[in-house]
Amino acid sequence: MRVLCCLDGTNVEQVSKALRELWATQAPTLGILYVTDTGPRHDIGHIRERFLRSPGPHGPREHEMQQAEHAAAQDVLNEALHRLPNAETLQRQGRPEREIVNVAAEWRADLLILCPRAEYGGKPTIGPKSVGHVARFVLDHAPCPVLLLRPLAREQFPIDR
């Protein structure tokens, strides 16, 4: 079985823990994917155009931005490799939701694992808007079954009946 795990920079521990529990005896073929979102870069371009400038920042600054993105992606993948040593690493750039479903199809994944949204601290949320736009798009468009790793939030139950 080929399992593609989508990393968002905050969920490496959660994904590796889920994998250990799911496949304690028989290890699947693992792929770990990190997509650098190019949306903010486009937004910077729009801002520059508003100030009547060309969309791309000055040459060295552009290079610095690319380097930072690449280093951050490598950092996240290395952290995941530390916990999942036999996984194949996949790195992409673009709109995350679209890259994830396209990579899942290209890589012929049998299962996709991802979290509902990046968590930067604070309590996990349940209810409306708890699934981010990336996870929602993937659930709607994935070419294979999707396992959505929700954080444990039992203390927020029972909810109104």
Added chain:
Amino acid sequence: MFQYFPIPEFWKTLLASLVGVLTVVGIMRRPFRWNEAAIAMTGAAILLLLGLISFSDAFFTLIRDWNTFLFFFGMMGLSALAEAAGLFDWLAVRAARLAGKSAARLFLNVFLLGSLISMVLSNDASALILTPIVYVLVTKLRLPVLPYLFACTFIADTASFLLPVSNPINIIILSRFPLDLLTFLRLLFLPSLVLIGINIGIFFLLYRKQLKGTFEIKRLPSAEQAVKHKAYFRYTCCVLAAVAFAYVIASATQFPLSLIALSGTVLLLIGGLCWKRTSLRETAKRISWSIFGFIAGMFIVVRAIEDTGLTTVFGNWLIHLSGGTSFGAVMVGTAGSALGTNLINNVPMAVVMISALGGIQHASPVIQHGFVAATMFGCDLGPNLTTVGSLATVLWLLILRQRNVDVSGLDYFKVGVVVTPLMLLAGALTMWLLL
């Protein structure tokens, strides 16, 4: 052409208005991705060729606004050379270190840093130079990028009326309608402080979930790494401190601010060349030359329309709408400028407004000050509503989204629509209370 073949005034008015409208629509839509400067210059050239404005009139219009052109040049030069010295990188790293490990404190520091940079070096420096630096910083720190990106963009505009030099739009307006420094500070500095507070408060509320985390200090570069040449860096800091001081003195004495900006640029350039930190070619590459063409084109187009009396009609209509009260002047000036700046761009809107407000010279000083301050305020803060450019751009993005084409930029619009009307209202009310 029509100078040699007399035609009725009505047709001249109609033609000049048509060229003006087409120029503005062209700037809004940018057909074939044409540069705004090319469109504005084409409009001006057509008016000149048709004889709807004389060459001497166009020439004197541009000469009269020499302060604006030189200020744009000096402002871009100062920012470019300060960037070459590593000042912005150094400030960003210092801001991150001062935040401890807290994402929320870093967010606050980005706001404060953006305010400081906008105040002294104008909103261009915050939006265009600080934004990519903050992007690199938060990417390295593995923090969510968008809140910090929004913070830079919004604060660039929110802090752009702290001083006359904080936004070149202020210079365009003040060149025609001078305000003494104390009046400027009373009517714009204090509302700006209020709005910076509101901006920070709303953003903390909007992004409270993303800002709960911490970051690892070890991911931060050291502040020293940002500085490529210590002597030039120190020299740049000294020159900028002197420029900031001179700006305040010049604003108080009505001395042309462009000459201060230009002197600072020359001093930094000499230092950069002596220490071999930059070259003339490198500095020239960092200056957006097309802006001069854009402003020149717009000045000529608006001057030609002014001759037809249309801008006077628009100005009289604004005064009529205000009901002759200070409250009306502030509200109409703010709303009109903010809406207009989102329809076209804040530079042409400011040029249109200074032409339209020609008629307020007969009004009482309170009404005059109300209109002038509100025009600056609306043109400075208004772009935050759409941020991605203008309503035309946003409408285009919405059409793309409807066609299931995923586009960026709409996130900005959503935040702008929530935050900006509140800030415009709060700022206008504060300004009215201080009139």
